[in-house]
Amino acid sequence: MLRKNFCAALFVIALVSCGGGKNSGSSASVSSTQTPSSSIASSTALASSSAVSSNSNNDYGCGIAAQFSTGLQTITVDNSSRSYWIEMPPNYDRNTTYPVIIGLHWRDGSAADIYGWSGFFGLKNKYNGNAIFLAPQGLNAGWANNGDRDIRFMRAMITEVQQGVCTDTKRVFATGFSFGGMMSNAIGCQMGDLVRAIAPMAGSLWSGCADSPHNVATLFIHAKDDNVVSYSAGEEARNVFLARNGCSATTKLVGNNGCVEYEGCASDKPVVWCGTETGGHWYPDFSAQETKDFFDRFNE
Template identity: 25%
Template sequence: MRRILIVALALSLVLAACTSKDGGKDGGKGGKRPATVDGIATGAGTHQEKIDVGTPGHREYLLHIPAKVADGKWKDGKLADKPALVIALHGGLANMKQMESLTGFDKLSDGKGFVVAYPDGFMTTWNAGSCCGAAKIGKIDDVGFLSKLIDELTGAGLADPDRVFVTGFSNGAGMAYRLACEKPGKVAAIGVVEGSLVTECDPDRPVSAMIFHGTADRSVPFNGGGNRDFNDKRPFPPVSRAVDFWRRLAKLPEPHENVKALSGNTDCQGTGKGEQGVEVTFCKIQGGTHAWPSEASEMLWRFFDAHPRKG
């Protein structure tokens, strides 16, 4: 028994030497990683976090931190090299965990070294303007929520404020549009998958945008149509309207440059980069339905990585 106790004590001393009292790791790369920064977990993996938005209750999000970031260079409790941040917004009647599973961004994050946040909508919906559901009816300030999320993660030094990217699916894609419309200074680029621009939009600066849409989408029809919400029978505008809006805002030509896609049924055309490196790319998925394309996540990251905010 005494020998077992001695072995256990020795093991505990070894572990204590590898981990700081607050749970941070001392990797010998410029200092110890704190267990949290401004209350946000810093360890490798996915953490469920809460954020106070000044209303009753709180909002939640998942935060995935790759080992490349957690084990990177820390100095005085701060990351020396701040990573990019991708915020992924789930579709209507879904949640943050489903978005994490749907996109596969965690695996990409681990390989490429960017941080991913998966926020939860209000009662499974986002207030994207004239859509959708409970969030719209309740006039939930989702722009405020997402803006504060960005501020907290960049303010804590866990993300580069010039490399914040927002993507979404369906209702979440509409929310990505709205955030870019109202807070363009907070995002470098957006990625829209099977979504529609259904909010008033008058940003004071352009953002880069990559837009995916299937020609056989019946929920948000490619050429417009359907109903915006259960209590709003107005049709969705065609996807071309959103493509034209963002390129004209940036004074860009119509998409004409071929962009390499990862599957044969996806045809991507880009405008080329304009002022401050802004670009719009439109990916038409022949026969694509209301679903997240298997190639979307990798292509979105490739686009995001090439379009940091400038100026």
């Protein structure tokens, strides 16, 4: 598999200035512009589809003509132009509530990497056209989240999409690798009112972890021989969510890839840890299936 040309030294240097995660009292100034859609190559054979729920009164983008088509979107947040790619189901139904999956790129990566060659870390094929995918672009090709600027971007993006297409507001998920995993953790720390579950891969708390009364379900994936974002940094992030979700130290095996689930967590806020012996600073081949299986637990 292609690995992007970022090295450990560059990654660490770039993160020295990363702040964020602090509670910010300011609200975002938001406006949006939809740019013309562009097509990308269709995926290869798709796997089994996920269940899609019927319309409900809470899903306020339903029953109307879609305001989005697959392509690049721009939105102004905090007087800055931000962008994200939306991937719509090929057979979109205005009365079907679709889960929303946010894919977050790594340091020096891009939204194009997520919706293009990685196929949202392999998840696009797994959902077989039964999900709406979002690939936001980080400032300076990263997710420093200074002053919570990226959190406000995520909130604005999610709200805009939910108003424009039919989504299941109870099934919004975020996943990402490396810096994207860090931003996934920041979202999980602070955005449990909008996001149901996260799946950070090779992440840490370096994009911040502000306090919030809203918790999320979490699936962590991290290799012990990761020499860019240490295993202990991943464990530190995991431990924050274990404490927030009231989990015990006792675990049980789940799935088929050596993942463990912590017992005693709040019934709707499980924490799963997939610690691999090898793999370095990358995500394993099984990540897409484990992530989808985890997200599918919340088909409410």
